[in-house]
Amino acid sequence: MVHGRVSRLSVHDVRFPTSLGGHGSDAMHTDPDYSAAYVVLETDAEDGLKGYGITFTLGRGTEVVVCAVNALAPHVLNKALGDIVGDFRGFYRQLTSDGQLRWIGPEKGVVHLATAAVLNAVWDLWAKQEGKPLWKLLVDMDPRTLVSCIDFRYITDVLTEEEACEILRQSQVGKKEREEQMLAHGYPAYTTSCAWLGYPDATLKELCSEALKDGWTRFKVKVGADLQDDIRRCRLIRNMIGPEKTLMMDANQRWDVPEAVEWMTKLAEFKPLWIEEPTSPDDILGHAAISKALAPLGIGVATGEQCHNRVIFKQLLQAKALKFLQIDSCRLGSVNENLSVLLMAKKFEIPVCPHAGGVGLCELVQHLIMFDFISVSASLQDRMCEYVDHLHEHFKYPVLIREASYMPPKDAGYSTEMKEDSVKRHRYPDGEVWKKLLTAQGN
Secondary structure: OOOOEEEEEEEEEEEOOHHHHOOOOOOOOOOOOOEEEEEEEEEOOOOOOEEEEEEEEOOOOHHHHHHHHHHHHHHOOOOEHHHHHHOHHHHHHHHHOOOOHHHHOOOOHHHHHHHHHHHHHHHHHHHHHHOOEHHHHHHHOOHHHHHOOOOOOOOOOOOOHHHHHHHHHHOOOOHHHHHHHHHHHOEEEEEOOOOOOOOOHHHHHHHHHHHHHOOOOEEEEEOOOOHHHHHHHHHHHHHHHOOOOEEEEEOOOOOOHHHHHHHHHHHHHHOEEEEEOOOOOOOHHHHHHHHHHHHHHOOEEEEOOOOOOHHHHHHHHHOOOOOEEOOOOOOOOHHHHHHHHHHHHHHHOOOEOOOOOOOOHHHHHHHHHHHHHHHHHOOOOOOOEEEOOOOHHHEOOOOOEEOOEEOOOOOOEOOOOEOHHHHHHHEOOOOHHHHHHHHHOOO
């Protein structure tokens, strides 16, 4: 039973110095320090439960998201949790339609990242109060209640509330069996940990070899900075994993449209399943042109990790601009907006392969993709969820990977809660880790 009134909202700037080891490096983000704006919601309820929410950042700029969270705080404080989740669509719209704050959005950029962090904390608290992991909270909801969490504004030309309800009703068939399948075998994953752009060949080979021993069959490599280097690295990886394993490529928005087609034509010999983010995430028609040009080569286009909102996804689907749709648990407006995208993807029959990694993205998105399989898509065809083996040790309920699959979380909540000591040590700029680093750098 949902209870309590939100009595306190605090937000922390938490950063991990991942740039020191080249972790997370790609063609556009050469020195990321994986970071998060970390929100904690407390209530006056006697159970003492707290809601934890994150949004992912790359270091500098996290302080800007923290400011945006604080600007949104008045919409949350002193609200009864029951009133929030009882009219979740209304609450979502209240956050995203603040008459002044929306001017620095709307529903995009820093203010939307902050919205995601706040809403992720609300979902975590709701799931904890219900005593269920978030994926199970969603799976057990009746279609009408689920749909009531979604703001359909701007997408009714593609998906109406009634259509969404009907998709969920149709997917009731076989739902119990699919849940049992997830509990027994988990959701298939692929790894990006082996081939960050900043890794030397020796590291790449070593990590690839370890991943193969651990049973990984799907690998993603970063490309886009230098064509000859890409050819060499892709050949190295393809030779290591063999012709039968799946290889994906990710350019992280590096190219113009003609350049993307030309570059990928030269990398086609390595048989990639997809090229991810070949150009600007805002260029719907550019993605469509690339998708059309690469289709004869058997290369699909994947994108989504930096798509601002459901409207961009709607247009990508309408324009036939992608073969694989990549939701992100912290870029979109939390679970609410991701639900609308999962349902649109189902209508267009485009497989969802979530973006993950960063700080806590694996922990969060596993819940969404398990819900998608059990209650929406009912399919594993051409579907997999990204996995990156960084920073899980800082989470109270870290992901569990078994035989290259995500195993369903069993603890109540959204798996968003970080260890207190990790937060304290990595708080920027006054945590122990950063005090030492900044002193060493002379700052």
